[in-house]
Amino acid sequence: MKRVIDKKVSKGRRRHSIMAFEMIRLNRAAAEPLHQQLYRQIRDELVSGSFTDNSSRLPSTRALAADLGISRLTVNIAFEKLHAEGYLRSKIGSGTFVVDSLPETFLSPRRPKTKPLIEHPPRLSDRVKNIPDKRAGKQFDFGIAGAPGVSFVPAVAALDEFPIAIWERLRAQVLAKKGAHLLQYASSRGDPDLRKALAAYLCDYRGARCHPDQIVITAGTQQAMMISATALVNRGEVAWIEDPGFYQARRAFGFAGATVVPRPVDREGIVIARPSKRASPKIIYVTPSHQFPLG
Incomplete structure (x- = not known):
């Protein structure tokens, strides 16, 4: 009696271990041969499934047919192709099984294991944290002028008054004369002809005698102040600015590590007298032509 029960249990376990293909549907009217349909559907089933040693045995070709x-020949052709492509393996006396690693394991790029993202506050230097700028998010997309529209922010040009037609005509003339090489990277000091023109202008209209080599073209006032501060002032050394004066000057010199000392302004400009105990400035920022914000 015990021997009979063991045979029944063993037979039940074996039947449970055989992989079933209930989803296979063969179309005898299709142009695709039956063995190719069977091969393709078994392959797709293997690729999409998850198998273990206890559930990876295929039914025999006779049973599946x-x-x-x-016909059994149709099943044999499909199995032979799956064997040849590395999807199946055979064990003598045991049957046909799915291989441990399917071909897709080697043909597909490995996907890195995704780990839950842990948000950390950005690591910023004290220099950046001390910048007095309250803008955030998309506010940086518009610059200091803010969103398009009427703006009362100082130093913003009236772009609706810009002579675009004249600008385009002169730009076309310059490109035609000097060529497209003007669009490449130029000297870090700026275009030589532009520096010569500025030197002549400063001499004729401002009374400032300077050589073109003393002029550096920058992207704006703040970049010019940053270059000057980093080139001339060490951290902790004194920089004088006008009070009242251009608020961006305080920001630029402070960012460079200078000790900013505001100096009063009278009708002659910045007051340069200083107490004897105060440290001498290493740089003085003045706006003699158009004092900000007094005009």
Whole structure:
């Protein structure tokens, strides 16, 4: 009696271990041969499934042919192709099994294991944290002028009054004369012809005698102040600015590490007298032509 029960249990376990293909549907009217349909559907089933040693054994070719109502030769052709492509392996006396690693394992790029993202506050230097700028997010997309529209922010040009037609005509003339090489990287000091023109202008209209080599073209006032501060002032050394004066000057010199000392302004400009105990400035920022914000 015990021997009979063990045989029944063993037979039940074996039947449970055989992989079933209930989803296989063969179309005898299709142009695709039956063995190719069977091969393709078994392959897709193997790729999409998850198998273990206890559930990776395929039914015999005879049993599968009987279940699908096709010839055993058709099943043999499909199995042979799956064997050849590395999807199946055979064990003598045990049957046909799915291989441990399917071909897709080697043909597909490995996806890195995704770990939950942990948000950390950005690591910023004290220099950046001390910048007095309250803008955030998309506010940086518009610059200091803010969103398009009427703006009362100082130093913002009236772009609706810009002579675009004249600018385009002169730009076309310069490109035609000097060529497209003007669009490449130029000297870090700026275009030589532009520096010569500025030197002549400063001499004729401002009374400032300077050589073109003393002029550096920058992207704006703040970049010019940053270059000057980093080149001339060490951290902790004194920089004088006008009070009242251009508020961006305080920001630029402070960012460079200078000790900013505001100096009063009278009708002659910045007051340069200083107490004897105060440290001498290493740089003085003045706006003699158009004092900000007094005009």
